[in-house]
Amino acid sequence: MTVTHPEVFHLLAFLPVVVLVLVLNYRAGCKDTTRLIGSLHETTVRNLFLIKSFFGGLSFxxxxxxxxxxxxxxxxxxxxVREDRSGLDVVFAVDVSLSMLVEDAQPSRLARSGDLMRAVVQDLDGARFGVVAFTGSATRLLPLTEDNAAIESTLNLMGPELLSTPGTDLERALTTALASFPADSDRHRAVVVFSDGEAHSGDETGPAREAAERGIGVFTVTVGTPEGGPVSLRDGGRAFDRDGNPVHSRAEPARMRRIAEIAGGVHxxxxxxxxxxxxxxALSEFEGRRDSEGFRTVPVERYGFFLGWALVMLAIHVLVRSLRWRRWF
Amino acid sequence: MFEGGRNVWVLEQPVALLLLAFVPLVMYLRHGAPNRGGRLRFPISVWGGRHFVPRVWSVAFLYRLSILAFWLGVVICIVALSSPARVYRERINLTRGMDIVFVLDESPTMAAMDFAPYSRFEAAKRIIRRFVRGRENDAIGLVSFARDAALRVPPTVDHQHLLKELDQLSIMELGDGTAIGLGIALGALHLQSSSAEQRVLVLLTDGKNNVAEILPGVAARVARDLGVRVHTVGIGSPGEIPIEFTDPHTGRSYRGIVTDAYEADALRDLAEITGGNFFEAASLGSLEAIFQTLDTVETVERRARVEVRTESLSRHFIFLGFMLIIFDFVTRRVLLRERL
Known part of the structure; x- marks a missing residue:
């Protein structure tokens, strides 16, 4: 069982308020009945009022x-879901923020990512590749192409000087990467995100869900360690924050793992x-698995089940109040 | 997108709408039945006159509004139960198109104004743009050259990206000169790893090669060996043509007269080596005609299917219905202090 929008459960926080309103209504109602009918039939009426209030409230x-x-x-x-696709399109989304120069991965986070991308390009024959670079903003460096020479020269270009916006925004990175796939292509589609996961803005769960809906696999690679390392500036000097402390960057694998989980990829x-x-x-398995089966599996959302019962409860709520139960009982 | 990206709304489970039939019944039980519960009957009235009715206008209004909100909310929830969805139809190409690389001259003479109202360069860009729009399924790349040559866009089906880069191209970014050989060689190199059966290079130039690094003939033979067909287009009309452009490096403007022209024989040879065609474009009209010819000469069989993608809209409906019903609850139970 999976929950796509767990944040909605925050609405349950209002439930005590609803119950409180119902209880106050009941108590005020008791007083009113006494005032209206005196104490003549008090117990019968009160009992009936209690039963009606209880079931009415419960159903609500x-x-x-x-x-x-x-x-x-x-x-x-x-x-x-039927899916007749063959071949593979891969878009690399690469974090090029300053923290990617930290050397807690060998030789540095960014260089490690570059080596991994080269390994993928070499191993996946016949695939097309595109590259998106991102920091606080994201830009399409290379459109999807089979041109290995262009891919190689783009990978050599990667560095923090590409984008001047500071920060890391995984949401924009994913949105830009998803927009890189042409709508009329019959190939399988995958995004590979390289980052330390230390994001400063954006909510990447939205585009991750969109990817899952469109059948685009999102694979995430965390570069760097949770212990992290000091961030250097472009000129080689150390980076300091406002208080004069050296800036330390730590990788956040949990965030990267969550993206892959939502989008049905691998971290x-x-x-x-x-x-x-x-x-x-992992990428060729993604392509092969879907190729051999000719369809892909998607979870079935069961909102209808809950909504149906909710409407039944609402009907009970209305009928408890509107029917004169004393006629039958 | 299919048919310009039009989409339609559908109900995936229309059976659920039958529940709407019960709504009037429950509405009657709650608001109209003569012996309904949850209310008090006052025996106070003027004989034969009007019954006792609450006179507070705002209370009556709020009460009616909350009833409206409640039943609207119920109807919207029932509609949500019938799974409203938006359906997109997308055309999916099933065949691999061809790869085409444009090799465009951006030397200063391309600013000559003999394609009125455009310069040679602007005219070429416009015609390429129109050509690209008609070739959805083909991967198209762009190389530009002057003294030097540079890959602007590798062969890609992402035409949006290609057109953006094409727009940003300007004269003389690569110096003053005409390195036809370099341009062809670079274009052919970027077609090397292509898996397309048909690989085509279209050279557009208005001058003769004056850079000796790679001679055009050698480059054409390299292209032929890589299986690339080269079409050459000579741009410009003979005679004295006024010219005006700005050097992007210094910001200085230049004006003058151009008398240089391309060498028709040399361009024809380049095309013939590789099995392509040579065209002469002396006016905007002839340039258009050439690209129409190219469009019909270079074709591959194309098959496509339509894929239907649905996006559920239920959540929006449920949310709206929920809000309306909660509004009714708050209004009646808190503001109007209804007891049951």
Missing amino acids: VAFYVLLVASLAGISWGLTT LDASEAGVFSRLPD
């Missing part, structure tokens, strides 16, 4: 919870052994 609370559940995008089970750590074969293997 159930309605509230079920509707929130239907909004949360809960899914279980799998269904298949890799650039420093693990065998990563140079694991990344190309």
